[in-house]
Amino acid sequence: MTTYDVGVQGFEPDAIVVGAGLAGLVATYEATRAGRRVLVLDQENRANLGGQAWWSLGGLFLVDSPEQRRMGIRDSAELAWQDWQGSAGFDRTAADTAGTPGEDHWARQWAQAYVDFAAGEKRAYLRELGLRLLPFVGWAERGRGDAAGHGNSVPRFHLTWGTGPEVVRVFLDKVLAAEQAGLVRFGFRHRVDALVRDGDAVTGVRGAVLAPSDVERGAPSSREEVEPFELHAPAVVLTTGGIGHNHDLIRAAWPVERLGPVPKYLISGVPAYVDGRGLGIARDAGARLVNADRMWHYTEGIHNWDPVWPDHAIRIIPGPSSLWFDATGKRFAAPNYPGFDSLGTLAAIGATGYDYSWFVLTQSIIEKEFALSGSEQNPDITGKDLKVMLRARLAKGAPGPVERFKTDGVDFVVADTLEELVAGMNRIVDGDSPARGPHLDAADLRRQIEARDAELGNAFSKDFQLMAIGNARRSRTDRVIRVAKPHRVLDPAHGPLVAVRLNILTRKTLGGVMTDLDSRAVDAGGAVVPGLYAAGEVAGFGGGGVHGYNALEGTFLGGCIFSGRAAGRAITRG
Numbered sequence: 001m002t003t004y005d006v007g008v009q010g011f012e013p014d015a016i017v018v019g020a021g022l023a024g025l026v027a028t029y030e031a032t033r034a035g036r037r038v039l040v041l042d043q044e045n046r047a048n049l050g051g052q053a054w055w056s057l058g059g060l061f062l063v064d065s066p067e068q069r070r071m072g073i074r075d076s077a078e079l080a081w082q083d084w085q086g087s088a089g090f091d092r093t094a095a096d097t098a099g100t101p102g103e104d105h106w107a108r109q110w111a112q113a114y115v116d117f118a119a120g121e122k123r124a125y126l127r128e129l130g131l132r133l134l135p136f137v138g139w140a141e142r143g144r145g146d147a148a149g150h151g152n153s154v155p156r157f158h159l160t161w162g163t164g165p166e167v168v169r170v171f172l173d174k175v176l177a178a179e180q181a182g183l184v185r186f187g188f189r190h191r192v193d194a195l196v197r198d199g200d201a202v203t204g205v206r207g208a209v210l211a212p213s214d215v216e217r218g219a220p221s222s223r224e225e226v227e228p229f230e231l232h233a234p235a236v237v238l239t240t241g242g243i244g245h246n247h248d249l250i251r252a253a254w255p256v257e258r259l260g261p262v263p264k265y266l267i268s269g270v271p272a273y274v275d276g277r278g279l280g281i282a283r284d285a286g287a288r289l290v291n292a293d294r295m296w297h298y299t300e301g302i303h304n305w306d307p308v309w310p311d312h313a314i315r316i317i318p319g320p321s322s323l324w325f326d327a328t329g330k331r332f333a334a335p336n337y338p339g340f341d342s343l344g345t346l347a348a349i350g351a352t353g354y355d356y357s358w359f360v361l362t363q364s365i366i367e368k369e370f371a372l373s374g375s376e377q378n379p380d381i382t383g384k385d386l387k388v389m390l391r392a393r394l395a396k397g398a399p400g401p402v403e404r405f406k407t408d409g410v411d412f413v414v415a416d417t418l419e420e421l422v423a424g425m426n427r428i429v430d431g432d433s434p435a436r437g438p439h440l441d442a443a444d445l446r447r448q449i450e451a452r453d454a455e456l457g458n459a460f461s462k463d464f465q466l467m468a469i470g471n472a473r474r475s476r477t478d479r480v481i482r483v484a485k486p487h488r489v490l491d492p493a494h495g496p497l498v499a500v501r502l503n504i505l506t507r508k509t510l511g512g513v514m515t516d517l518d519s520r521a522v523d524a525g526g527a528v529v530p531g532l533y534a535a536g537e538v539a540g541f542g543g544g545g546v547h548g549y550n551a552l553e554g555t556f557l558g559g560c561i562f563s564g565r566a567a568g569r570a571i572t573r574g
Contacts (some may be wrong), residue, residue, distance in 0.1 A: 021051025023536025030568025088548025240278025242509025260350020301505025
């Protein structure tokens, strides 16, 4: 067999890294720091270096950071570990009667190690590479109202100055320098289809070279095969991502008992190449796949008016003030408020029998509380332009990308009166979307909104959402830039009214290849598969499911970094 790409011909690597996303770049960086030669293969072109991470908002989970302390937030590794365990709910740690380790055996150990990393050297490790953070700390996944259960007890979401592209850059620059030094070669358009084995050991990869492609980052590329290839190395690191754009695999693994009926309508928060193929490749080579029923999808998805990939969706990252109604027009009960419990609200939506829900809010709320996930939706922060950021974030009106969705997005309705708003919502329901459902009744919505508005006559309230807003505004970040001052939704002074249809947006795989703390793949009996490593989403971000059943947010990029680092360092020890 030939290798087709001259970039890989004659190169004898110490390791092959499959996947040029963040975890792959981190593993490559760590290996080349020790002088190892690394061949990086990816089915996409060079424009896609960084993978999904490039498109991200760049949020990082840190514990007891200087940024937290400056904002008056008291945090600790002990509190973070309490939160992580309460969210993860690890319940598969015990071995079976044959002595096979439970699916959470390594996942829980990874979780403890990751929390220690986030409370310890993580910030310094990234800062040494040149990464900088914004001074404000966000409060994601605020929880279910149970101190021992799911959610962050304090704000821990640290936003990168430069968003996802900057997180990618600090590692990519090092990898590209290693490429110039002859330690790294890239094999783009090399789709790995299988691992090569010699006895129990993995000794290489085989697959197909795909036809050259010059499509822009994230856009679907040709799958035309040119010729086969086979390449060898003492170590192979799989960093191939999850199943986020493979709706068939998502539906097949959907945990109906926890999240309700399998959705009929999904939109995609990740590019088309996030297809889950790496999981099957690892399984066929003898690696154990665990926790396949654990996944992370968002309930606040909106159709992108300017899509890059098929079914391209953007997530609204909301503050806590929007009123949230199900498809039938019933307001969700505690703790299903914006930004509190992603999977809990996903299950509540599923219980309605429909695949969508609604936000109803005011112009005052959208101006202060709506952020859009994604590097391209935050050009001021992505471009690291302080003047533009201050002008965009402090000026009257919502940030430009949010306003653009409000005017051009198919999921948005803007009106001066509630009756006009509901009429617009019903027009969306009557549209061509497979997510169509029942008409809403304006009088019923008015009754619920007026009941909530009546609670604003005092500084106290029995409305749990208003209580939560009051708690949020005790955080300096929330009070200054994130949470609108409580007001009556039907007060014209805060208008116009805005409604947003929210769709289910696919995103992350929380299970995957079981790995030990060195990112070495483990087989069904608990033994290490010689020569095979896995990092990033394909490994459930470490151990086959470091997040357990839930995530505390800001943990996905960090999981790629932590597991990729472990893999890169482990292969240098051989």
